[in-house]
Amino acid sequence: MKLLEVKNLKTYFNISSGQVKAVDDVSFDLDYGESLGLVGESGCGKTTSALSIVQLLPKEGKIYGGEILLEGVNLAELNDGEMQKYRWNDISLVFQGAMNALNPVMRIGDQIAEAIVLHQKVSMKEALIKAGDILELVEMPRDRLMNYPHEFSGGMKQRVMIAMALACDPKIIIGDEPTTALDVMVQAQILNLIEKLRKEFNMGFILITHDLSILTETCDKIAIMYAGKIVEIAESEELFKKPVHPYTNKLIGCFPDMNGERKLKEGIEGAPPNMLELPSGCLFAPRCEFASDICHQSMPETVEVGPNHYVACHKWEEMINGQ
Ligand SMILES: Nc1ncnc2c1ncn2[C@@H]1O[C@H](COP(=O)(O)OP(=O)(O)OP(=O)(O)O)[C@@H](O)[C@H]1O
Ligand code: SF4
Ligand SMILES: [Mg+2]
Structure with missing residues (x-):
């Protein structure tokens, strides 16, 4: 199939x-x-x-x-x-300009973790650990979880969106x-990352x-x-x-x-x-x-x-x- x-x-x-x-x-x-x-x-x-x-x-x-x-x-x-x-x-979707959908007054880690909690039966604490794991997957250090969107470049924000798309292990x-x-x-870097x-x-x-x-x-x-x-x-x-x-x-x-x-x-x-x-x-x-x-x-x-x-x-x- x-x-x-x-x-x-x-x-x-x-x-x-x-x-x-x-x-x-x-x-x-x-x-x-x-x-x-x-x-x-x-x-x-x-x-x-x-x-x-x-x-x-x-x-x-x-x-x-x-x-x-x-x-x-x-x-x-x-x-x-x-x-x-x-x-x-x-199935998850990353759209053009998705990075603009990030909440400017919320830490990146909390935003990723919230997305995980919304779709999977895990606690916020577990979700934050997973958020750190997937941030590393998109080649960003996990301490960036504590940062706000304005502290990231456009490319980094789009990486965060890819991390969010990966958060629930989609097929x-x-x-x-x-x-x-x-x-x-x-x-090119982001497309290579998605490929990997x-x-x-x-x-x-x-x-x-x-x-x-x-x-x-x-x-x-x-x-x-x-x-x-x-x-x-x-x-x-x-x-x-x-x-x-x-x-x-x-x-x-x-x-x-x-x-x-x-x-x-x-x-x-x-x-x-x-x-x-x-x-x-x-x-x-x-x-x-x-x-x-x-x-x-x-x-x-x-x-x-x-x-x-x-x-x-x-x-x-x-x-x-x-x-
Ligand atoms: N909400 C809508 N109401 C009416 N027509 C729509 C709506 N959304 C899209 N369309 C029409 O459907 C067709 C396909 O649009 P779609 O957005 O899927 O194209 P696209 O290939 O993604 O284009 P682009 O490269 O500009 O993003 C177009 O003719 C568009 O005008
Ligand atoms: S030759 Fe051109 S017009 Fe004719 S079917 Fe092919 S694409 Fe269409
Ligand atoms: Mg389109």
Whole structure:
């Protein structure tokens, strides 16, 4: 059994101007100790996918279909009370700017310990010992437990948030742009740290980012999202060496050197579609240089084009042969 299987997930937002299909028929899985990168432009549904998994959607959002199987248990069917058993204990979320959620007038140690007491049946004293242990795990001395948030740098605060996410020994950590606000060096240190912990504890890790270049060394496999759908998913090496979907190719083309200069070479022409007025057929067609009639008429099916490599493009064979 896989650690996590997301099958045909559909999460939509109902707003006054209509329905936004933020996540539409998305499927992927994650094994113990495995890491998955979820990448795509702003608004493609990355955060909504994460919030669906932990069932923390805003009130306008609702899961309309599909399954989220955590070790076989369908989280999508649970009510909030039942879900609380899994949130933080089994799956925890580190989001962008999470460090700003720290309480400025409370010592770091008390904040971590409180989070532990909230989810596990331990005393505050035991929780404080555990808080010290996990602070050491994120490579900070345990005497920092006594400090207040303003005594930490941004990178250190984000480390504290990772410590909190680890507090209940989760099986999966989801990082939603966990390092975006930090400088490149600190970003790399934190991602390396998460990598180390993932391997040590055999955890699953989902890293959400709009920056494909940070995934090269971090993730075992990568899912490319576009306008609410996964258009390509493959093992990282395969994806970088043999990208098939035109959108993946464009995204990779944006980063001239995956290991060096990380600046965008050129953007991708055009913009993602208005989610309230989606085009018919392939959602990427308005921006795709290979689009033909069939692309504008029908939505491409997802096809397995190689081992563990899936693509949703009518012209996948031509794309492969053109390489
Ligand atoms: N509370 C909400 N109400 C209505 N629409 C929403 C809400 N939250 C998100 N959306 C819409 O759902 C779609 C997906 O948003 P989401 O935040 O998941 O994208 P994202 O890929 O995480 O983007 P970013 O890279 O900017 O964080 C967008 O079109 C967004 O406008
Ligand atoms: S289906 Fe057509 S429009 Fe869509 S990505 Fe493939 S070639 Fe481009
Ligand atoms: Mg987001």
